[in-house]
Amino acid sequence: MTRAVERPQDSVAAADDPRLKDNETRNAFVTLGVLAIVLAVLPFVLNERFESIAVLTLIFALMAVAWNLMSGFGGLFSFGHAAFFGIGAYVDAYLVVEYGISPWIAMLLGAALATLVGIAIAFLCLRYQLAGAYFALATFAFAQMFLLLVQNLEFLHKTEGFNLPILGGESFWMLQFRQGSDLYIWIPAAILVLALAGVILYVHSRPGQFVQAVRDDAVAAASLGINVMRTKLIAVGLSCALTAVAGAFYTQYYFFVGPQQAFGAQVSIEAIIPAVIGGIGTIWGPLVGALIVGPLAELIDSVLRDPPAFIGFLQGVAGLDVAIYAALLIVIVLFMPKGIYGTLKERWRR
Amino acid sequence: MSLLQVEGLTKRFSGLTAVDDINITVADKEFLGIVGPNGAGKTTLFSLISGQLPPTHGRIVFDGVDITGWPADKVASAGLVRTFQLMRPFESMTALENVAVASHHRFRSRRDARRHALAVIERVQLDRYVNAPAGSLPTAGLKRLELARALALEPKLLLLDEVLAGLVPADRAPMIELLGDLHADGLTVLFIEHIMAAVLALSERLLVMHEGAQLALGNPHEMTQDRAVVEAYLGEDYA
Ligand SMILES: Nc1ncnc2c1ncn2[C@@H]1O[C@H](COP(=O)(O)OP(=O)(O)OP(=O)(O)O)[C@@H](O)[C@H]1O
Numbered sequence: 126m127t128r129a130v131e132r133p134q135d136s137v138a139a140a141d142d143p144r145l146k147d148n149e150t151r152n153a154f155v156t157l158g159v160l161a162i163v164l165a166v167l168p169f170v171l172n173e174r175f176e177s178i179a180v181l182t183l184i185f186a187l188m189a190v191a192w193n194l195m196s197g198f199g200g201l202f203s204f205g206h207a208a209f210f211g212i213g214a215y216v217d218a219y220l221v222v223e224y225g226i227s228p229w230i231a232m233l234l235g236a237a238l239a240t241l242v243g244i245a246i247a248f249l250c251l252r253y254q255l256a257g258a259y260f261a262l263a264t265f266a267f268a269q270m271f272l273l274l275v276q277n278l279e280f281l282h283k284t285e286g287f288n289l290p291i292l293g294g295e296s297f298w299m300l301q302f303r304q305g306s307d308l309y310i311w312i313p314a315a316i317l318v319l320a321l322a323g324v325i326l327y328v329h330s331r332p333g334q335f336v337q338a339v340r341d342d343a344v345a346a347a348s349l350g351i352n353v354m355r356t357k358l359i360a361v362g363l364s365c366a367l368t369a370v371a372g373a374f375y376t377q378y379y380f381f382v383g384p385q386q387a388f389g390a391q392v393s394i395e396a397i398i399p400a401v402i403g404g405i406g407t408i409w410g411p412l413v414g415a416l417i418v419g420p421l422a423e424l425i426d427s428v429l430r431d432p433p434a435f436i437g438f439l440q441g442v443a444g445l446d447v448a449i450y451a452a453l454l455i456v457i458v459l460f461m462p463k464g465i466y467g468t469l470k471e472r473w474r475r
Numbered sequence: 476m477s478l479l480q481v482e483g484l485t486k487r488f489s490g491l492t493a494v495d496d497i498n499i500t501v502a503d504k505e506f507l508g509i510v511g512p513n514g515a516g517k518t519t520l521f522s523l524i525s526g527q528l529p530p531t532h533g534r535i536v537f538d539g540v541d542i543t544g545w546p547a548d549k550v551a552s553a554g555l556v557r558t559f560q561l562m563r564p565f566e567s568m569t570a571l572e573n574v575a576v577a578s579h580h581r582f583r584s585r586r587d588a589r590r591h592a593l594a595v596i597e598r599v600q601l602d603r604y605v606n607a608p609a610g611s612l613p614t615a616g617l618k619r620l621e622l623a624r625a626l627a628l629e630p631k632l633l634l635l636d637e638v639l640a641g642l643v644p645a646d647r648a649p650m651i652e653l654l655g656d657l658h659a660d661g662l663t664v665l666f667i668e669h670i671m672a673a674v675l676a677l678s679e680r681l682l683v684m685h686e687g688a689q690l691a692l693g694n695p696h697e698m699t700q701d702r703a704v705v706e707a708y709l710g711e712d713y714a
């Protein structure tokens with residue numbers, strides 16, 4: 126069969142053509158290496174008082190990096206990532222409490238289940254042509270459905286949730302360490318570094334390029350032979366798996382999970398906010414956002430627990446965190462519509 | 476041997492018949508020009524053939540296979556690729572990345588895809604925009620980008636929808652030459668174009684459409700002798 130265009134080997138484009146220079150992947154891995162080193166020494170330089178802030182920030186970062194895969198690079202705005210976080214958290218709690226199996230295994234099983242559920246939900250939404258706000262609302266509805274379901278299932282302890290048994294002693298296999306152990310930072314840090322490495326590879330790979338093409342223009346992408354549905358579902362699956370891993374680690378770190386902590390609407394918001402603040406559809410945006418939102422969340426929390434006298438009325442007020450996120454979001458959207466990292470990156474290019 | 480057969484192809488939009496009973500057989504390696512006034516249904520015909528729109532009636536056979544009702548991606552993968560009159564670049568990407576998306580169809584690795592894409596970009600003379608964001612390209616650049624992406628799929632049948640529009644006359648000649656070369660290399664082309672000089676230079680046969688219907692089909696040079704066709708449908712710039 127004759128081909129219309131020359132093969133690359135007999136075409137004019139040489140492999141070492143300077144216009145083909147492509148340092149994006151390499152540069153991203155260099156940055157990631159620096160990040161890995163910073164995270165590795167973090168427990169040594171960090172006052173123990175700040176450990177919980179660091180862990181919370183890492184969990185936010187994982188959630189936002191995951192959300193960004195589907196909603197940033199894939200353009201499918203999820204407002205229901207609590208569903209996948211919750212599945213990860215609950216599969217872990219259930220299997221560890223009821224069967225005493227290793228949290229690492231539970232984490233993988235939770236990720237697998239979240240992937241299946243996420244793909245099924247996304248498939249239904251896309252099959253019925255839900256897009257934009259309708260897609261977001263549908264994912265929100267599914268997450269709320271899971272919340273209600275869990276609150277009414279006896280075997281999931283209804284509204285009580287699960288307390289993990291404290292085994293005493295340290296065990297990597299059972300993911301339990303003495304309080305203040307550096308491993309509570311190193312483990313989520315390692316997961317984050319691996320996740321970011323996966324994101325870097327995915328974004329520059331064929332399915333990653335396809336999903337960005339589909340996000341930009343699905344009709345054009347289809348006309349170039351791209352299976353739009355399959356391409357989107359790959360991004361959804363990766364996103365849901367990673368979100369579930371974050372959920373499982375959450376349960377392990379706090380030794381407790383209940384329906385609201387796992388499936389509550391604020392969990393979905395916590396996945397979105399760091400990504401939007403940092404810059405959606407960028408590799409580093411969600412991380413940058415988490416570095417702001419993590420400490421901020423802890424600050425709000427401690428102020429509410431024990432407010433200084435002049436704002437004493439705020440003691441125990443619920444929902445203030447979400448209100449402050451919303452205010453922050455408005456500022457960002459107004460002044461840096463592409464997020465902090467996204468905007469800086471654009472300025473840098475010019 | 477015929478590469479494409481279109482039988483009784485019809486598309487109705489609530490009340491309006493945009494494409495009305497089109498019957499054409501395109502031979503392998505043929506270059507078929509398609510002309511007709513604005514709104515004649517040319518673009519809609521392309522959308523039907525390439526699977527973007529489902530036909531109301533009719534049948535499309537490509538390379539011996541009935542592809543009626545196939546989704547667009549499957550049609551493209553089978554080797555039937557179109558360009559868009561209203562250009563549809565992937566705006567977040569550079570020109571090279573845009574074309575590499577199509578090159579990825581054959582090449583799994585990023586390096587090979589980008590290398591192939593650069594070769595295609597050079598072929599359509601889009602060199603100066605290789606690493607420019609697609610959104611920043613002028614119309615003429617975007618038209619070539621459409622062509623480059625389609626070519627990067629290495630199609631058997633290429634549907635070109637006004638790829639010369641927006642080009643200043645000086646830029647048209649090399650494009651017409653390129654299309655001629657592609658044809659000479661064995662590519663089969665359906666070519667929608669308003670610029671008659673280009674249509675006549677390239678087309679072996681000409682389809683004239685009017686209000687969705689097939690007004691005439693045949694030798695382009697004979698057809699230009701037909702005063703009725705000329706005056707009514709080929710446009711003032713030719714008369
Ligand atoms: N999706 C649609 N819904 C309703 N009507 C449509 C749709 N697409 C096209 N039409 C109508 O169908 C007719 C044919 O349009 P089409 O774009 O195919 O014409 P064309 O020959 O390509 O014109 P031009 O030379 O201006 O590109 C027009 O009257 C147009 O308004």
Ligand SMILES: [Mg+2]
Pocket residue numbers: 517518519560636
């Ligand atoms: Mg048209």
